[in-house]
Amino acid sequence: MKTILIITTIASLLSTPAFANSLFSLENLERERAALLSAQLDSSLDLNQRQKKVQSIYRRLVDIERMVLRDDRVTSSNSPLAQNAFDKYELTFLVHSSAEKKLPPLSHWMSELHLTTANILSAKPGHR
Amino acid sequence: MKTRIIMSTLILTISFSCTHFVLASEGRNWDPVASDKLIKLPANIIEKRIQQDFEASPMALHIIDLEQQMQDKLSQLKSLRELMTDSEGDDLINQRFELVQQKSAYLDLMQQAQNLRQNALSKKQGVYETVLGKLRNKNGRISQSDVFQLKQKQAEARQRMQKVLAQVDNGLMHSGLDQRSPYADEFALNLAKVEDLKNAISEHKANASPTLGDVEVTSEEYVRQLLMQASTEQSLLDQEALMFSYMAKLVALDAQALEYEISYGDENTELTQRNRTKPAEVADLFL
Numbered sequence: 001m002k003t004i005l006i007i008t009t010i011a012s013l014l015s016t017p018a019f020a021n022s023l024f025s026l027e028n029l030e031r032e033r034a035a036l037l038s039a040q041l042d043s044s045l046d047l048n049q050r051q052k053k054v055q056s057i058y059r060r061l062v063d064i065e066r067m068v069l070r071d072d073r074v075t076s077s078n079s080p081l082a083q084n085a086f087d088k089y090e091l092t093f094l095v096h097s098s099a100e101k102k103l104p105p106l107s108h109w110m111s112e113l114h115l116t117t118a119n120i121l122s123a124k125p126g127h128r
Numbered sequence: 129m130k131t132r133i134i135m136s137t138l139i140l141t142i143s144f145s146c147t148h149f150v151l152a153s154e155g156r157n158w159d160p161v162a163s164d165k166l167i168k169l170p171a172n173i174i175e176k177r178i179q180q181d182f183e184a185s186p187m188a189l190h191i192i193d194l195e196q197q198m199q200d201k202l203s204q205l206k207s208l209r210e211l212m213t214d215s216e217g218d219d220l221i222n223q224r225f226e227l228v229q230q231k232s233a234y235l236d237l238m239q240q241a242q243n244l245r246q247n248a249l250s251k252k253q254g255v256y257e258t259v260l261g262k263l264r265n266k267n268g269r270i271s272q273s274d275v276f277q278l279k280q281k282q283a284e285a286r287q288r289m290q291k292v293l294a295q296v297d298n299g300l301m302h303s304g305l306d307q308r309s310p311y312a313d314e315f316a317l318n319l320a321k322v323e324d325l326k327n328a329i330s331e332h333k334a335n336a337s338p339t340l341g342d343v344e345v346t347s348e349e350y351v352r353q354l355l356m357q358a359s360t361e362q363s364l365l366d367q368e369a370l371m372f373s374y375m376a377k378l379v380a381l382d383a384q385a386l387e388y389e390i391s392y393g394d395e396n397t398e399l400t401q402r403n404r405t406k407p408a409e410v411a412d413l414f415l
Contacts (some may be wrong), residue, residue: 055303055305058300058305059300059305059309062297062309063309063312066315067311069285069286069289072279074282075275075279075281078274078278082278083274083278086278086282087281089285089288093285096292096293096296100291100292
């Protein structure tokens with residue numbers, strides 16, 4: 001009886017707490033990546049400001065990307081967000097995938113979305 | 129006349145039991161079930177659990193009881209044989225008759241035990257087959273599930289990240305961010321401890337994979353091996369059943385020989401022919 005009680009207690013310790021949001025780290029990553037891209041494209045910032053801002057976000061992104069890749073709760077949820085994130089490794093884990101290609105994160109992001117200079121210059125403004 | 133009727137009944141019973149094995153197992157059953165709880169146990173424990181369950185069943189207890197009865201019967205047979213060496217005449221006939229009866233009773237007990245063993249073995253095989261099926265289903269379900277696929281993708285992504293970790297860290301240094309983040313520091317510190325704990329878990333005997341000989345095998349392989357063992361036992365039991373049928377046949381032949389002997393005497397007894405007057409012997413009287 002005592003043994004059963006001990007095993008049950010240990011099993012409850014091993015299980016993931018029910019209140020935890022399993023996608024918490026991935027959602028953080030998405031927010032930080034969006035912030036990085038916004039900072040890169042923010043025309044109101046001067047070069048120095050942008051560099052400072054981008055560096056601090058970049059630093060956080062390095063950690064968060066690693067956290068997501070090490071977080072088993074993300075994959076246990078089997079949510080469309082997680083599915084999509086791992087289907088598009090190049091875009092989700094922007095810092096590490098850009099390092100693989102030896103490109104700055106913004107250039108890597110644009111090349112993954114096929115946003116080349118020629119494409120942008122040939123684009124015409126209009127309603128969709 | 130009475131002896132003849134008993135002998136004929138005995139022969140009929142023995143001959144019948146040569147070909148028909150009747151299982152008298154009412155209330156002496158064993159009904160193992162391959163429950164989900166059983167599947168969750170390590171494979172080598174599954175084997176022990178099934179054996180333990182069988183040993184506590186009315187069927188196993190009945191086999192033990194039969195074994196005891198057989199031992200008693202065997203000692204009776206031995207003492208009867210010894211007694212026969214000093215007997216002769218009607219006493220010997222009576223003892224031979226009793227010997228055949230005792231042999232027949234012994235074979236009945238043997239057959240009952242044999243049938244129970246066959247029955248237990250086929251039930252054990254059934255459980256192992258169900259366990260194997262459930263293990264295969266479980267593995268199949270896991271490998272086909274969406275969560276499993278997603279976990280595979282995460283593992284691949286992790287491997288991919290691992291290759292550029294140093295490169296990214298160097299990039300941070302070049303950008304003037306030479307101080308490691310609290311997360312990176314704490315993670316590196318914990319990592320060594322985590323590895324130690326993982327090693328301790330993998331070396332723990334309660335977590336050990338089942339082994340065959342000295343080779344570690346999967347649960348599925350282990351259960352397959354158990355099924356192999358069960359079919360080996362099955363084959364040996366079949367051979368034993370053949371031996372019993374031959375032994376029963378021999379007892380039937382003994383009983384038949386005894387019956388003939390009681391009715392017609394033994395084979396050394398010569399046929400006595402009544403004296404008859406032959407014409408040639410008396411022919412002289414008419415001359």
